Amino acid sequence: MAAIFNALPGIEVPVGSINKSLAQLWEDTAAKGGPAPASDDGKATQVNFVLHLGFKTTVEDAVEQFQIAVNFSKRSPCRVVVLCPLPIYDPGTEMRAKIYGECHLGKTKGDTRCCEFVLLSYPFAARQYLESQLSVCLITDLPLYYWVHRFAAIHRLNDYQYLLRRSERILYDSAIADAEILSFAWPRPGAVHDLVYARLLPVRQSIGQLLSGYETAALISGLRAVTVTQGETLTAEGRVLLDWTRERLAGCGPLQNVVFDRQVVADSSLRLDFKYDNGHSFGWHGDLARKNACIEANFGAGRSALHIAVNLLTPDAALSDAMFF
């Protein structure tokens, strides 16, 4: 994890002077004529955002997630704190910190927005002190969001109860997290959001818009089977889509003897099919590589088909959706 800390961008500063160093960073930038909040009124942080890199994170992956956080900050100016724990066997005893700032130029000077990153590397044994150290890196009074990324042992989350309890929302990606995360006893389950669910927004929207045009009774009458067929790389998406569909159909009325199952195919498709015993049918067939889908429906008035463009949300858009909607 020291490798990750070293690989991520930023200027290393003493842990005890993070805020002072950030202020100095902007002053220096402004003095050199660069964009900076002090000169441009460009910093308007509204969110504290903690990205916690777990032990399964590789250097390349950390850089990628860091860039996602940067992209997200273009949408929502935020104070990002990246937590990089040192491995259990690492003999280090000191915390290290880096600061990083980035300004996004808009169409006009007034559109300039700057965000700040604090990177904290901490010995695993020092996690009990992390709360205090973290608190001085966050901006007072602003909401806190917590993104859990690639923890090797999900139960370790219990060591960070203050983050789990204080955060407005807790985000994880079930497509890359250990399955254990699905059964973790979150202290506030309502605050926990799966990024896979957020990524599926365009899929849920297109299905929801179409099926909301039919009476709920028509959707479940004669329904015998619901099948999600997914490409090999879309296991989590398939699972979440099936769970969502089951929940939505249950909202339409009692389901009797309906079989829900998933099948895997070797392409990039994601399909949802309803099978009825009364001649009705519904199918949403997406090819995510080609970014299109076809919706076919027959609820008694003949078959209709609709071709649409569909794509999963980008990582930063999914973060935004999971955090704010």
Next chain:
Amino acid sequence: MIINALASFRLTLTNMPDAQRHPFLQGLSKHRGAPPTVVVIFGASGDLTARKLIPAVFNLGYDNLLPADFFLLGFGRKPIPDDEFRKVAADSIKEFSRRELNADVWDRIAAATSYVAGGYDERAAFDRLAKHISAIETKIGREVQTLFYISTPPSVFAPILLNLGASGLAARYLGHRHQAKVIIEKPFGRDLASARALNATIRSVFEEDQVYRIDHYLGKETVQDLLVQRFANAIFEPLWNRNFVDSVQITVAEEVGVGTRGGYYEQSGALRDMIQNHTMQLVALTAMEPPVSLDAEAVRDEKVKVLKSIQPLRIGSGGDVVRAQYAEGMMGGKQVKGYLQEDGINPQSATETYAAMRLSINNWRWQGVPFYIRSGKHLAHRVSEIAIQFKRPPGTLFAESDRFNLAANTLAFQIQPDEGLSLVLNGKVPGLETRMQPVKMNFRYSTTFGSNTPEAYERLVLDAMIGDGTLFIRGDEAETSWALYTPVVEAWAAAGREGMESYASGSWGPAGADALLAAGKHAWRQP
């Protein structure tokens, strides 16, 4: 047909709790649940269509907010081939959209875009339109809602409305979620009588819950934020009354003159063009009581109530109204002509390019608090804002004016440009001596949330599509506003040029407007 499903869902469902929505819409933002829709634009080759409507549709598509079954139909007198209409639409996106044209997004919309030519008073043209819409339904195998956007001069409002009624288009799926809807652009009449006549025509064809009278100011983020600031922050609402507020100023200032719109403007003037509609919406949202809910009817009920509380305006010397025309002056360092020297303007014109009013709201909350409103062309710079000026603190603790430069606390909502709000407080100047200075706390939308926020028309077109009328004007709102201003326009018409003041282009308005405030020991802000 397929969708009869939703007969029980009335339009108010857009504001219903999530758990009461259709199960397959639960968990989705209400704006992501628009039913299959055909938007028909009357006045498809007009300026508003190019500048605002087509870019709004494109940006909604870009943000994946249009329904999958979305169709755009242009309707106009001029015969235009479908391909040409699409090309002109694409050109308007390139020129006016907040985002660059994205071929993937536009190609999808363009594939569902077509044009129907016909006269607005030609019944057969509306029958053709109805067939065109039916053909779309047949092709896709689903019912679609039709959203008619009347973006034409007001002279053809009535024939369009009546033909929508006669052709049966207005009554499509009436009472269902996907019932036909109509958006009407201002002006909603020229006076009370014409507003009533227009409403009577509308109601002869449409139910009120099908009608969306658009005032694009209501789609602006800051205007919507006004409700949030007032009712979601405990610190403001307790102060939002005559006990703490000294006065309210609402400014809608334009830098531009009449330009090439002289012919139109001669028939309109500042009162009809800005005061009666945009400015009064801002007054209503600022002064209204808290609605019982955010339901469209609850909000509009409160707006109407406060508009009805405004006292009749006193006209004439020492009264509540001032009008003026811009004279020559300097704009942006260049000499500019006066109104009477502009092309297409009658040299004896009695049309005002500036109007200022002092409104008195006769209710428990606002008794004795003047609401000053003004709007004009060729003013110092373009700005629209609402400024709440609070009373000064009691006592003499900081009464020495040479030591204590105390400003009145002012909360200003800037609607355009640079949407945001600011609060002026008094702070101590650092140093051994206690001296004070006003300090300004700023919140700017573009800085905080990015500059690429949706334009007003995007929000409003989508709201109409999903049946949410909260940000639209109800018929009685328009009539109530006209009831206040009709005596003014009649008096001005009768007076001709008598009492018309002038102001230098590039200034903040005429001397009479300053005197209007000076009488109450106030002065206009220079925002």
